[in-house]
Every structure is written in structure tokens, then in C-alpha cells.
Amino acid sequence: SYVLTQSPSVSVAPGKTASITCGGNNIGSKSVHWYQQKPGQAPVLVIHYDSVRPSGIPERFSGSNSGNTATLTISRVEAGDEADYYCQVWDSSSDRLYVFGTGTKVTVL
Amino acid sequence: EVQLVESGGGLVQPGGSLRLSCAASGFTFGSFNMNWVRQAPGTGLEWISYISVSSSSIYYADSVKGRFTISRDNAEHSLYLQMNNLRAEDTAVYYCARAECSGTSCVSDSWGQGTLVTVSS
Numbered sequence: 001s002y003v004l005t006q007s008p009s010v011s012v013a014p015g016k017t018a019s020i021t022c023g024g025n026n027i028g029s030k031s032v033h034w035y036q037q038k039p040g041q042a043p044v045l046v047i048h049y050d051s052v053r054p055s056g057i058p059e060r061f062s063g064s065n066s067g068n069t070a071t072l073t074i075s076r077v078e079a080g081d082e083a084d085y086y087c088q089v090w091d092s093s094s095d096r097l098y099v100f101g102t103g104t105k106v107t108v109l
Numbered sequence: 110e111v112q113l114v115e116s117g118g119g120l121v122q123p124g125g126s127l128r129l130s131c132a133a134s135g136f137t138f139g140s141f142n143m144n145w146v147r148q149a150p151g152t153g154l155e156w157i158s159y160i161s162v163s164s165s166s167i168y169y170a171d172s173v174k175g176r177f178t179i180s181r182d183n184a185e186h187s188l189y190l191q192m193n194n195l196r197a198e199d200t201a202v203y204y205c206a207r208a209e210c211s212g213t214s215c216v217s218d219s220w221g222q223g224t225l226v227t228v229s230s
Binding site (some may be wrong): 048 | 144146153154155156159168169170171204209210211213214215216217218219220221222223
């Protein structure tokens with residue numbers, strides 16, 4: 001079955017840029033979606049279809065996807081961006097339709 | 110405003126059963142596929158089940174196949190998850206999530222607040 005791999009943690013200073021990667025075999029051929037989850041809260045969609053921001057998501061959040069790696073980039077990081085971030089793809093080739101990445105904890109220093 | 114409100118969680122003994130509900134409002138429920146996703150304590154997100162708008166397509170993760178049953182009532186704007194033969198490893202927060210699907214992908218664009226299921230003797 002399809003596997004998505006994320007680095008466990010990323011640390012970034014306020015005002016800097018955080019890059020969160022999601023690795024998968026030929027992931028560039030799939031649409032990648034990104035969710036933010038703060039402690040005790042439900043996930044929130046921050047990027048869908050590789051690079052599209054849903055309504056209400058700041059422009060500081062952007063996404064890209066090519067080859068074997070998709071990337072979520074958070075520019076001008078704020079303390080409120082501290083959260084877990086998960087990538088997700090749809091794998092219609094198997095019964096395991098929704099595949100989530102392992103998650104990355106973003107810590108704002 | 111899209112709202113998804115789960116209910117039905119609680120403490121249950123191993124081998125027991127529980128039925129979760131998800132009440133939807135703020136959108137045309139019968140036009141969207143739906144999912145259940147769970148998150149065990151301190152771990153990541155795990156998709157467990159999907160149901161299409163007309164209930165004609167239903168899928169389960171291997172971890173729950175044969176024990177859990179997803180269903181929906183479009184007239185009542187509700188999604189359900191019947192969980193039987195529960196195990197300790199089913200302990201998790203269970204989220205219902207709306208699935209927005211294009212021709213090539215589905216994404217969960219709205220989530221409920223979750224309901225906690227604890228399986229323990």
C-alpha cells in the first residue's frame with residue numbers, strides 16, 4: 001500500500017520560513033492535501049490539490065508537489081502556527097483510500 | 110457555516126459495541142461523500158471508513174473491516190459508525206469529515222470536533 005513519510009519535527013524561529021516535506025513514490029502524480037492540527041483540536045485543511053489555499057487560510061501557507069516529494073511552506077512563521085501538520089493523498093488503487101502522512105510537529109522557537 | 114457534530118463515544122469493555130453519530134448542518138449533506146477518521150492518543154490520523162453520497166460505495170481500513178459498519182441517512186443529515194467487537198487498540202478520538210471529491214482525488218475539507226472512544230475493562 002502507498003506510504004507517505006514526513007519528518008517527525010521541524011523547529012523554526014518566528015518570522016522565518018518552515019518547510020515540511022512529505023515523501024511518497026511518484027507523489028508528484030497525485031494530488032496532495034495538507035492539514036494543520038493544534039493540540040486538542042480537530043484537523044483543519046490548509047492546502048488542497050497541492051497548492052490551493054482554502055478560504056480563510058493566510059497567504060503565508062503555500063504548497064508544491066513534484067517527483068517524490070510534496071512540500072508545505074509556511075512563510076513569516078507566527079507562534080500560532082505551532083501545530084502538527086499532516087499530508088494526505090487519495091489512493092483509489094487500493095481499498096485504503098485515504099493515506100495520511102506520519103505527521104510533522106512544527107515548533108516555533 | 111458547515112457544522113459536523115459527533116456523539117456516542119464513551120467507555121466500553123473489550124468485545125463490546127458502540128454506535129457513533131455525526132449530525133451535519135450548513136450544507137447539502139446528501140451531496141457529499143463522508144469519512145470517519147480516528148486518532149489514537151499521541152498518534153497520527155488514521156482513515157477508517159468512507160461512504161459515497163448514495164451509500165453505493167463503502168470502504169474500510171483493514172484494521173476495522175468486518176467489525177465496523179458505516180451508514181448514512183440523508184433525510185436526517187446524519188452519518189453513523191456501528192462499532193462491534195471493540196478492542197483496546199480502537200481507543201481513539203473519532204472524527205467525521207466531509208469529503209470533497211474531484212475526478213482524481215478526495216479531500217476532507219470540514220471536520221467535526223471528535224468523540225472519544227475508550228475500550229477498557
